[in-house]
Amino acid sequence: MRAAWRGVMPAPPAVALATLGVLLLAAAASTMADDLAGDGRALLAFRDAVGKHLAWNGSDPATACSWTGVTCEGGRVAVLRLPGAALSGRVPEGTLGNLTALHTLSLRLNALTGALPGDLAGASALRNVFLNGNRLSGEFPRAFLALPGLIRLALGGNDLTGAIPKEVGGLARLKVLLLENNRFSGEIPDLKQPLQQFNVSFNQLNGSIPATLRSMPRSAFLGTGLCGGPLGPCPGEPSPSPSPAGGQPASPRPANDGGKGTNEGGSGKKSKKLSGGAIAGIAIGSAIGAALLLFLLVCLCCRSGRTKTRSMEMPPPSSAPPVVTGGGRKPPEMTSAAAVAPMATVGHPHVSPLGQSTSGKKLIFFGSAAAVAPFDLEDLLRASAEVLGKGAFGTTYKAVLESGATVAVKRLKDVTLSEPEFRERIADIGELQHEFIVPLRAYYYSKDEKLLVYDFMPMGSLSAVLHGNRGSGRTPLNWETRSSIALAAARGVEYIHSTSSSASHGNIKSSNVLLNKSYQARLSDNGLSALVGPSSAPTRASGYRAPEVTDPRRVSQKADVYSFGVLLLELLTGKAPSQAALNDEGVDLPRWVQSVVRSEWTAEVFDMELLRYQSVEEQMVQLLQLAIDCVAQVPDARPSMPHVVLRIEKIKRSSERLEGRDQQQQQTSNLEEGDDQTSKPESAEGFNPFAP
Structure with missing residues (x-):
């Protein structure tokens, strides 16, 4: 009986605890797997809505940690980085909001549209959000106001409207708030947080800048109707009083200093009267001081007069032809310290300086700067x-x-259009705003002068970088950078073509592909061929023009494709189409490449700086084939620009997988750590008045 009873007694405590621990671990592992699978399903729903081209394995959501742009921590999706990944469309409910462990979201430089889903507040772990450079619309996303742990929020470069909610001031951990280039209106709410970076430039805001934000740079508020702080006092506000001469503040005497320092001492004795010599000395000193002050004023006036008339005394820039560098290449961009002069003094050899022909006119701005100009003609x-x-x-x-x-x-130069025609055509160019096109910010028109104002691109043109310095100190352009430049330029041309069936760039060449500090490319000089007379239109000698083009002021979209194909060949070969001769017969670049390829010496085509990247040789050949397709002699045989963009995107994805890294993620990682160029303080070189 005792033995039978012993058989049904409970297990010892240690055994029971061990069994319970195993069961709990198994349950936790099962829960974690379920959570990761749930994250994967949410990401797949997101991909199906806005990025069907993403190469994620849809058959097994539990493999989400290995997908491009996805990083896991603790068995959950913690980071989603897909900047510049050609995402487009509206983010639906039940996608990003279900990623409850997500702390960093970067979807900037895409084409996401509409309002963000309200359930994004469900991603309660979010700390860093980068959605700048999309096409989001609607009011400020309320979901972010329910994220108390939010540290960085970048929503610049969208189409958001309405007021900035006062609840933003309740996000206690917020350090970075970038809302530039939207259409927010009203006043800035009182933000108590000690923000490290803040930008609301180029919005429809008005009112006074809150006291807590007045230490921010002026560039954070440009292009708005705001006042106060770095923008100067608001109407009715007292101007900051200047310090007294000598820089020392005045120290008023106390009304009562215990009887010391007054005319009568504590003993009741009368003060001594000044002697005649002292009075004479004071008078002479005052006269000398007044004379010195008058002399200084005269000197300042003379200097100011010389400054104002200096434009009449300085000669215009030299019209001598540019120096040709070694190798027969002529860099199209020339910079010389000796060329620095006031803008009013610049001129063509037979045209008066700017200051003599600009009276009664003003700069005309485009976009958000049209409401509040960041600067004027003077x-x-x-x-x-x-x-x-x-x-x-x-x-x-x-x-x-x-x-x-x-x-x-x-x-x-050589603008023959009447003022109404010029203004009509320039308005079409100014309305074209795209991330891969250098935007026209303003223009000036008078009978003798026509000026166009653009963003400044600090790295200059692709032509200068590609052909300028080939010496030992040169930093070569690697495959990733060249393919990224090709894709950016293609997207710019594609956008121009999408605006109208007859729209074209008209002058695609490497000197019109400009680079910023991170070598991101933008197209410049869009549409200018329609503004100038036939004498200024580029000739066929440049090597980019399609064979069917007879009037360089009328270039079709297929002719643009031909020019873009030559640009691709230039990127791959390192050879400039404008060279006098690529061989003894002086054959142009497309025919030279085709002749080498036909001889089965394809490797001889590529720039020596590219031959080191053997792992992506197949991708280089694919891009070469695309370039050859673009320069087909028959226009109808050339692909369309949307097709060109798709092929370059496919080539880039393939090369990135082979190399085991994603260049775009590397280029944007600094921003997502709060150290990107869009959120750094302005460099000593100067800042862009139109940029965040």
Whole structure:
């Protein structure tokens, strides 16, 4: 009986605890697997809505940690980075909001549209959100107001409207708030957080800048109707009183200092009277001081007069032809310290300086700057100007304004259009705003002068970088950078073509592909061929023009594709189409490449700097084949630009998988750690008055 009873007794405590631990671990592992699978299903729903081209394994959501752009921590999806990944459309409910362990979300530089889903508040672990550079619309996303742990929020470059909610001030951990280039209106709410970075420039805001934000730089508030702080006092506000001469504040005497220092001492004795010599000395000193002050005022007036008339005394920039560098290549961009002069003094050899022909006119701005101009014509004329290059359409200058802002100014030549025609055509160009096109910010028109104001691109043109310095100190362009430049330029051309069936760039070439500090490319000079006369239109000698083009002012979209194909060949071969001769017969670049490929010496085509990347040789050959397709002699045989973009995207994805890294993620990782160029303080070189 005792033995039978012993058989049904409970297990010892240690055994029971061990069994319970195993069961709990198994349950936790099962829960974690379920959570990861749930994360994977949410990501797949997100992909199906806005990024069907993403190469994620849809058959097994539990493998989400190995997908491109996804990082896991503790068995959950913690980071989603897909910047510049060609995502488009509206983010639906039941996708990102279900990623409850997600702490970093970067979807910037895509084409996401509409309002963000309300259930995004369900991603309660979010700390860093980067959605700048999309097409989001609607009011400020309320979901972010329910994320108390939010640290960085970047929503710049969208189409958001309405007021900035006062609840933003309740996000106690917020350090970075970037809302530039939207359509927010009303006043800035009182934000108590000690923000490290803040930008609301180019919005429809008004009112006074809150006291807690007045230490921010002026560039954080440009292009708005705000006042106060770095923008100057609001109406009715007292101006900051200047310090007394000598820089020392006045120290008023106390009304009662215990009887010391007054005319009568504590003993009741009368003060001594000044002697006649002392009075004479004071009088003479005062007269000498007044004379010195008068002399200083005269000197200042003379100096000011010389400054104002200096534009009449300085000669215009030299019209001598540019120096040709070694190898027979002529860099299209020339920079010289000796070329720096006030903008008002620049001129063509037979045209008066700018200051003599600009009275009664003003700069006309585009976009959000049209409401509140960041600078005026007088500011531009006072800027120091430096010649960047001379082309078929005119001369381009780097202009540094007194505020420190830097812009590029193109002075057009041979414009034969009437003022109404010019304004109509320039308005079409100014309305074209895209991340891969250098935007036209403003223009000036008078009978003798036509000026265009653009963003300044600090790295210059692709032509200068590709062909300029081939010496030992040169930093070569690697495959990833070249393929990224090709994709950015293709997207820019594609966007231009999408605006109208007859829209074209008209002058695609490497000197019109400009680079910023991180070598991201933008197209420039869009549409300028329609503004100038036939004498200024580029000739066929440049090597980019399609064979069917007879009037360089009328270029079809298929002719643009041909020019883009030549640009691709230039990127791959390192050879400039404008060279006098690529061989003894002087064959142009497309025919030379085709002849080498037909001889089965394809490797001989590529730039020596690319031959080191053997792992992506197949991708280089694919891009070469695309370029050859683009330069087909028959226009109808050339692909469309949307097709070109898709093929380059496919080539880039393939090469990134082979190399085991994603260049775009590397380029944006600094931003997501709060150290990107869009959130750094302005460099000593100057800032862009139109950019965040």
